[in-house]
Amino acid sequence: MRIRKEDGAGGKYMMDFLKKHVISRFDSRAGEIALSDLDDSSDFDGYAFTTDSYVVTPPIFPGGSIGSLAICGTSNDLAVMGAKPAIMSMSLIIQDGFTVENLDRILDDMAGWLEKINAQIITGDTKVVEANIGIAANTSGIGLKNKHLERNLEVVREYRSYPYSWVRDRGLAEGDAIIITGNIAEHAAAVMASREGFGFELDVESDVYAVWLFLKHALDTGGITAMKDPTRGGIAAALNEMAEKSRVGIIIEEERIPIGENVKSFCDVLGLDPMSMANEGKVVMGVVADQAEDVLKTLKKAGQKDAAIVGHATSEFEEVVVETPIGTRKVLPPPVADPIPRVC
Amino acid sequence: MRIRKEDGAGGKYMMDFLKKHVISRFDSRAGEIALSDLDDSSDFDGYAFTTDSYVVTPPIFPGGSIGSLAICGTSNDLAVMGAKPAIMSMSLIIQDGFTVENLDRILDDMAGWLEKINAQIITGDTKVVEANIGIAANTSGIGLKNKHLERNLEVVREYRSYPYSWVRDRGLAEGDAIIITGNIAEHAAAVMASREGFGFELDVESDVYAVWLFLKHALDTGGITAMKDPTRGGIAAALNEMAEKSRVGIIIEEERIPIGENVKSFCDVLGLDPMSMANEGKVVMGVVADQAEDVLKTLKKAGQKDAAIVGHATSEFEEVVVETPIGTRKVLPPPVADPIPRVC
Numbered sequence: 095m096r097i098r099k100e101d102g103a104g105g106k107y108m109m110d111f112l113k114k115h116v117i118s119r120f121d122s123r124a125g126e127i128a129l130s131d132l133d134d135s136s137d138f139d140g141y142a143f144t145t146d147s148y149v150v151t152p153p154i155f156p157g158g159s160i161g162s163l164a165i166c167g168t169s170n171d172l173a174v175m176g177a178k179p180a181i182m183s184m185s186l187i188i189q190d191g192f193t194v195e196n197l198d199r200i201l202d203d204m205a206g207w208l209e210k211i212n213a214q215i216i217t218g219d220t221k222v223v224e225a226n227i228g229i230a231a232n233t234s235g236i237g238l239k240n241k242h243l244e245r246n247l248e249v250v251r252e253y254r255s256y257p258y259s260w261v262r263d264r265g266l267a268e269g270d271a272i273i274i275t276g277n278i279a280e281h282a283a284a285v286m287a288s289r290e291g292f293g294f295e296l297d298v299e300s301d302v303y304a305v306w307l308f309l310k311h312a313l314d315t316g317g318i319t320a321m322k323d324p325t326r327g328g329i330a331a332a333l334n335e336m337a338e339k340s341r342v343g344i345i346i347e348e349e350r351i352p353i354g355e356n357v358k359s360f361c362d363v364l365g366l367d368p369m370s371m372a373n374e375g376k377v378v379m380g381v382v383a384d385q386a387e388d389v390l391k392t393l394k395k396a397g398q399k400d401a402a403i404v405g406h407a408t409s410e411f412e413e414v415v416v417e418t419p420i421g422t423r424k425v426l427p428p429p430v431a432d433p434i435p436r437v438c
Numbered sequence: 439m440r441i442r443k444e445d446g447a448g449g450k451y452m453m454d455f456l457k458k459h460v461i462s463r464f465d466s467r468a469g470e471i472a473l474s475d476l477d478d479s480s481d482f483d484g485y486a487f488t489t490d491s492y493v494v495t496p497p498i499f500p501g502g503s504i505g506s507l508a509i510c511g512t513s514n515d516l517a518v519m520g521a522k523p524a525i526m527s528m529s530l531i532i533q534d535g536f537t538v539e540n541l542d543r544i545l546d547d548m549a550g551w552l553e554k555i556n557a558q559i560i561t562g563d564t565k566v567v568e569a570n571i572g573i574a575a576n577t578s579g580i581g582l583k584n585k586h587l588e589r590n591l592e593v594v595r596e597y598r599s600y601p602y603s604w605v606r607d608r609g610l611a612e613g614d615a616i617i618i619t620g621n622i623a624e625h626a627a628a629v630m631a632s633r634e635g636f637g638f639e640l641d642v643e644s645d646v647y648a649v650w651l652f653l654k655h656a657l658d659t660g661g662i663t664a665m666k667d668p669t670r671g672g673i674a675a676a677l678n679e680m681a682e683k684s685r686v687g688i689i690i691e692e693e694r695i696p697i698g699e700n701v702k703s704f705c706d707v708l709g710l711d712p713m714s715m716a717n718e719g720k721v722v723m724g725v726v727a728d729q730a731e732d733v734l735k736t737l738k739k740a741g742q743k744d745a746a747i748v749g750h751a752t753s754e755f756e757e758v759v760v761e762t763p764i765g766t767r768k769v770l771p772p773p774v775a776d777p778i779p780r781v782c
Contacts, residue, residue, distance in 0.1 A: 220455070230531055
């Protein structure tokens with residue numbers, strides 16, 4: 095048997111692969127979160143801990159680079175737990191012959207984002223290889239508990255019991271509003287359109303962004319019960335994971351899903367489903383219903399002007415269901431794999 | 439300008455590359471150890487933290503695999519600080535078409551070493567790519583302060599002031615004995631000889647091993663002032679780094695350097711310098727002179743039967759100098775690059 099692209103593509107095949115080969119051997123926990131929970135980060139001694147390797151092609155794309163991804167992506171996996179990104183490691187695998195100019199641009203992007211989120215790289219590693227990988231970057235990140243997270247948990251607990259010390263995928267409950275913090279599918283679309291020889295113009299940049307910069311304000315408003323960073327597998331994967339882990343259904347109103355006109359046309363023409371395409375600066379969150387409008391207001395004030403309440407959690411069924419403007423309903427299944435490989 | 443193999447080869451060129459491109463942008467510290475200290479690990483809040491990506495070819499070799507390297511190598515970078523390896527992340531980049539049998543063998547090696555050192559992987563990531571990389575693995579590791587380390591520092595401080603809370607590269611002082619914990623160059627030689635089409639038989643296995651398993655006993659005996667994990671660049675790189683950071687010279691007696699007969703012949707025939715070849719289960723350490731024989735005894739009792747006192751630190755000069763059996767002396771320069779690429 096051989097490894098297939100789908101085994102690393104963020105969808106159902108990857109989950110099956112991880113369960114069979116990785117979790118079966120390594121499952122353990124050092125704190126509240128087990129490896130098998132497949133949350134965005136794990137934890138130990140009150141710190142959040144996560145890792146991600148980036149293999150995007152091309153490594154420099156409209157709106158950013160693998161350097162922006164390496165800092166934003168890993169810090170986002172911490173931020174959606176409510177953790178303040180603080181300490182990172184950085185490891186590069188560089189192809190012999192990669193240009194120093196491109197490397198410098200990538201490292202500049204890293205340094206810029208680190209400064210914005212006030213995090214630091216304290217340990218690293220570099221390997222040079224002959225394989226035609228261009229550049230691959232790994233960052234591992236350590237996140238801290240903080241007053242924004244504590245405030246959020248306080249507000250949630252005014253409404254119901256919440257037995258977690260981080261914001262967990264499994265924290266969603268019936269009635270919680272579902273918020274998407276901005277226009278979807280922009281990262282995958284921008285990277286795809288920038289590929290050499292693609293022959294399709296698209297005036298969209300990647301949405302790569304460090305979500306901690308707005309999440310800390312949303313946490314201060316409080317009431318967030320679950321969050322995910324919808325990268326590989328997109329919104330469809332994130333919603334399905336949240337629903338499954340929380341044992342609730344989710345109903346989404348199709349016309350409320352924020353998406354830019356040009357990305358929508360791009361997807362229509364190419365037959366791509368934007369719901370399963372990667373984002374790199376967005377969050378899908380569940381919020382206690384009474385707090386949802388306030389959290390939305392805070393997100394908009396913090397620059398996420400396209401943020402929207404798109405639906406709510408329900409105990410009517412256990413799937414993710416999308417309701418069209420004319421009232422018909424269809425199940426949104428977890429994607430089997432990301433439609434566009436190597437976007438992150 | 440383009441990246442060259444030497445920029446990732448563990449020697450002088452890599453140091454220059456790191457200073458110019460990485461440290462210039464990212465240098466910072468969260469605890470006692472700055473990124474620019476280029477110690478085997480950094481630290482934050484009393485934890486040691488390190489990262490390493492592994493790109494060895496072939497990924498399965500006599501004595502182990504990239505899986506053994508991923509656990510031993512990263513845990514060794516923690517162990518030589520005196521830290522107990524505890525928590526790890528694991529990220530894989532796998533080539534589309536890599537066999538599941540080989541992957542399972544690699545993951546089994548990881549699981550086996552984790553069990554031996556009582557550490558755990560709590561977070562991970564998998565990417566599948568088309569690039570001809572075979573498999574690359576990153577592990578980041580978090581190490582804990584522990585009674586073995588505290589005991590060692592107590593003993594060192596009976597002899598002199600030691601203002602560090604970990605065992606640092608820069609801790610060496612005049613008169614300290616230099617110990618190498620076993621036969622050198624076995625990892626690089628075993629990997630090289632196992633390469634397809636190499637056409638040279640060598641009955642040696644990689645020395646890949648988790649050095650914490652014997653270091654904890656050596657720390658209990660106490661008096662260790664500096665340690666390094668001599669991987670890329672080998673003993674020559676490790677000794678030069680220690681000498682430079684500690685601002686002392688080191689004199690080594692050539693005939694005391696532990697090396698197996700077959701590895702020595704292999705290197706002689708191929709014109710390779712075993713002093714600059716990678717090890718994956720050895721430690722170079724400085725030990726307070728009065729404690730050196732006791733530490734050596736402990737190492738042998740803990741299974742490191744070829745461990746040897748090979749020289750001592752001196753204020754006579756500032757280089758690493760090797761003395762031959764007939765009394766002539768030659769400077770051992772830091773290697774410019776590892777003579778064998780992609781061994782770790």
